[in-house]
Amino acid sequence: MAQGQQRNRALFRGAEQALDRFKYEVAQELGIQVPQDGYWGDMPTRLTGAVGGHMVRRMIALAEQQLAQQGTLPPVSQQIPGQQTR
Template structure:
């Protein structure tokens, strides 16, 4: 079965990977070098995903508020 998770902007993948490692380091969570997350606790992977989402929303809000001020 093919995956439906296609990236709209493929170049963003590297930035998201970097963000994942930064957030994990900030939280003190070690990401497996082999890329297999099966041995990680769901709590840890959820914490990483939650922090990434918060940071992306914060960046989007900053961009929107900046464009709203200067777009008039």
């Protein structure tokens, strides 16, 4: 990460390491050759964006699944108009 761009910090201990492992797992699933030295700056934006996008999709799906199991999803009448429901 470039100097001066360190505003995004993990809120919980161990979260950075877990997200890093998750990043490599998603990249492997997508068939993206991960850099051996850990520096992603030489990779095309399209590839790194794909990894980040898939990470977000999986985290949202997991959160939705957990909310559904807890029974805390809002009723359909209270959901945002135009929002897709699953």
